[in-house]
Every structure is written in C-alpha cells, then in structure tokens.
Amino acid sequence: MIEVRKVNKTYITGEEKLHVLKDVSFEVHEGEFVGIMGESGSGKSTLMNIIGFMDNKYEGEYLFDGKLTKNENDDKLSHIRNRAVGFVFQNFNLIDNYTVRENVELPLLYAGLTPRKTKKIVLEALESVGIPEKIDKYPTQLSGGQKQRVAIARAIVHNPKFILADEPTGALDSATSREIMEIFKKLNIENKTTVVMVTHDRSLASYCSKVLFMVDGNLEERFDL
Incomplete structure (x- = not known):
C-alpha cells in the first residue's frame, strides 16, 4: 500500500540546512500495524507528514497503491488525504462546540453525504470504539480516553485505506493508554484496518506487527514482531 523509496527532506532557514530525513x-x-518510533527530533513527524499527504516537498519517491x-x-x-487517511492526534483535535456525532x-460530510444519512454510520463507528451512548455529548463532557475514542471513530467512519496515529497515547495515563491501544489492535485484527502509528514510546512496540526506528533522520532498525 505504502512504499517510501530513498526519501530525503531538508529544511533551509537562512544559511542553515537541517537534513531531517x-x-x-x-x-x-x-x-x-506499523510503529514508527523515535525520540523528539528524530524525523518521525516529518515522515508522518509525507505519508499523510501533507508534504510533497522532498527528494525521493512515495508510492501509494503503486x-x-x-x-x-x-x-x-x-x-487523496480525505479519502484514504484517518488521522488520530495526541491532543484529539475535536471541535468543542460540536457534539460527538x-x-x-x-469526514462523511466532506465526502458529500448529507447529515440525514450519517447518523447510522456514526453510531456504528462509536459502537466499534465502545461509546455509542456519548453520541450527543460535547467533548468538554468527556474524559481524555473518551475523547480519543471519539477521535478514532472519526478516523474510521469513512473507511479509510489506513489510520495514521500521531502519539495517540501521549496525553493519556498508562491505564487509558492500554485501553486505546487495545482498540487499535482490535481494529487491526478484526477489521483488517491498516495502522501506522508515530510515537516516542517504545513500550507500545508489542502492539505492532512491524516497528521502524528513526534516529537522527535515519531508519536505523526494522524488524517484524
């Protein structure tokens, strides 16, 4: 589905050049279920932007579906981004004055569906993450874990080709983090959902089928679990 070939990315600020990939x-x-892991500044977020079709200013090749x-x-x-990718962010990126629904x-409205046609699809997505009863609540009425469940539901509601999760447990405590990771794992195993997760937390490696380690812009290690 995704093939990255010898990608290089350089930021130029004044006379300074920063070679980040x-x-x-x-x-x-x-x-x-692929984990891209590395410390802050390793280049993983830059790589995420390229994979998520948010940056096409790079050297090398990125092939999606060939x-x-x-x-x-x-x-x-x-x-392509709106059709193919479901995004999940560390800080949820929910709109506070919108209900969960x-x-x-x-994403369904962006795809052209009318609100009248979306309710059943939204409810099914919320059921898949375990919070259908929250459909009429607002984000300010939810815990951090519930907010991330809403974000995951939003990411999968339009059946994207893959989920791109950016530090999805970064704002959560350890117990809630495990719950969220179990949701990703369930989606991956039961629904065959492709997941690409960017994180600095190596303890999450056990949830992944493949782990890529970024160090100073280099893909230093890779192995299948």
Missing part, C-alpha cells in the same frame, strides 16, 4: 526507505502492506504522489497538486493531494460525521 536521510535516504529513508520502507513499505507498509495492507493489514499491517502510484507516485510527489507530483500531484495540492487539490489532488487533499482529495457532529465531530465524527465530519
């Missing part, structure tokens, strides 16, 4: 190559196959993406314009990349249905 250095000949990075790897593959993600459909149905895998097609090169680098030369696509912003509108085309936006279309309204937050989760956003």
Whole structure:
C-alpha cells in the first residue's frame, strides 16, 4: 500500500540546512500495524507528514497503491488525504462546540453525504470504539480516553485505506493508554484496518506487527514482531 523509496527532506532557514530525513526507505502492506518510533527530533513527524499527504516537498519517491504522489497538486493531494487517511492526534483535535456525532460525521460530510444519512454510520463507528451512548455529548463532557475514542471513530467512519496515529497515547495515563491501544489492535485484527502509528514510546512496540526506528533522520532498525 505504502512504499517510501530513498526519501530525503531538508529544511533551509537562512544559511542553515537541517537534513531531517536521510535516504529513508520502507513499505507498509495492507493489514499491517506499523510503529514508527523515535525520540523528539528524530524525523518521525516529518515522515508522518509525507505519508499523510501533507508534504510533497522532498527528494525521493512515495508510492501509494503503486502510484507516485510527489507530483500531484495540492487539490489532488487533499482529495487523496480525505479519502484514504484517518488521522488520530495526541491532543484529539475535536471541535468543542460540536457534539460527538457532529465531530465524527465530519469526514462523511466532506465526502458529500448529507447529515440525514450519517447518523447510522456514526453510531456504528462509536459502537466499534465502545461509546455509542456519548453520541450527543460535547467533548468538554468527556474524559481524555473518551475523547480519543471519539477521535478514532472519526478516523474510521469513512473507511479509510489506513489510520495514521500521531502519539495517540501521549496525553493519556498508562491505564487509558492500554485501553486505546487495545482498540487499535482490535481494529487491526478484526477489521483488517491498516495502522501506522508515530510515537516516542517504545513500550507500545508489542502492539505492532512491524516497528521502524528513526534516529537522527535515519531508519536505523526494522524488524517484524
């Protein structure tokens, strides 16, 4: 599904050049649970932006479903991103003055569905993460773990090709983190959902089928679990 070939990324600030990705190559196959791990500044977030079609200013190649993406314009990349990727962020990125239902249905509305047609789909997504009873609540009425469950429901509601999770347990305590990771694992095993998770927390490696370690812009290690 995802093939990254010798990708390099350099930021230029004034006379300074920062080489943040250095000949990075790897593959993600459909149905895998891949962890991209590394400390802050290792390049994993930059790599996430490329995988998520948010940055096409790099050297090398990124193929998605066998097609090169680098030369696509912003509108085309936006279309691919909205159709193919479900995003989950550390700080949830929910809209506080929207109900849970309204937050989760956003990808469906972007895809052209009317609100009248989204309720059943939203409810099924919330059931899959264990909080259908929260459909009419607001984010401010939810715990951190419940907010992340809503974010996961929003990520899967439009049946994306893969979920891209950025430090999904970073704002949660250890017990809640385990609950969230179990949801990802269940989606991966039972629904065959492809998951790419970016994190600094190596304790989460046991949930992954493949782990890639980023160190100073290099893909230093990789192994299947």
